[in-house]
Amino acid sequence: MELLQAAAQELGFDYVALLHHRSLERPAAGFIRLDTYPEGWEDELRSRSLIGHDPVHRASERTHVGFSWRELAELVPIGPRARELLDEARRFGIGEGFTVPANIPGEPGGSCSFAVKTGGKIPVGRLLCAEQVGAHAFRAARRLHGYARIIRSRPHLSRRERQCVRLVAAGKSDWEIARILGISIETVHQYVKRARSAYDVVSRAQLVACGLRDAVISFGEAVPER
Incomplete structure (x- = not known):
């Protein structure tokens, strides 16, 4: 000081x-x-x-x-x-x-x-x-x-988990995410579930907040452009 x-x-x-x-x-x-x-x-x-x-x-x-x-x-x-x-x-x-x-x-x-x-x-x-x-x-x-x-101690998400979190932040449903990524809805469920588990949160809103905090997603991805 x-x-x-x-x-x-x-x-x-x-x-x-x-x-x-x-x-x-x-x-x-x-x-x-x-x-x-x-x-x-x-x-x-x-x-x-x-x-x-x-x-x-x-x-x-x-x-x-x-x-x-x-x-x-x-x-x-x-x-x-x-x-x-x-x-x-x-x-x-x-x-x-x-x-x-x-x-x-x-x-x-x-x-x-x-x-x-x-x-x-x-x-x-x-x-x-x-x-x-x-x-x-x-x-x-x-x-x-x-x-x-x-x-350095923050959770690590896989590439697919990060993709799913970004699409969740964009307001996409699991069905829409499955169509966008070309995977099954059940697979999307699992990716989102694993991402929530990594952050020890229970809701999609909490998951998005953690993603913003850790720069997994940007505000530009989470907030629609006007």
Whole structure:
């Protein structure tokens, strides 16, 4: 953390926060959480029931590149609770900021944020450097927390099982999958059953969710194009 804090200060920022967003809701669950925000900030969020309303965290789910907090309204709706959180942040001395999203399939959403004190200006000329620092810092934190091992331990599906999962995600019935792949309906049943068993889930919806999480299928395959 000392190295990241020193890098943030060298770039011209006063605060830095690198975390899985769910770490605020479940602090003892093993999520990544490092920050130098003012003391009492998290307690204030809890006392006002503002955890879960952070527009920075929601905006991080909508983009894969770094963004200034001044761009928040372009990325997500800013409702009353989100506005209250931003007002409280300023009251605690947290002013403008810049966030680098960390969205990795199969892992909780996260980010690395850099901020200046209230009234300060973010170092616009150094934001590309901040984006690089944030991305590499999050990768290092994942490695130290063992998240790379989680990826390697996921179930392996055969080629046919993956094909069936993708077609299930596209809304095809077993009969339709059988026609598309040129196999029997019973064989499709078995492939889908084995895929559900591999993920230890009971429904097709859960199977699709696992497939999206592990990048077995893409959102383009699961969501019809308009």
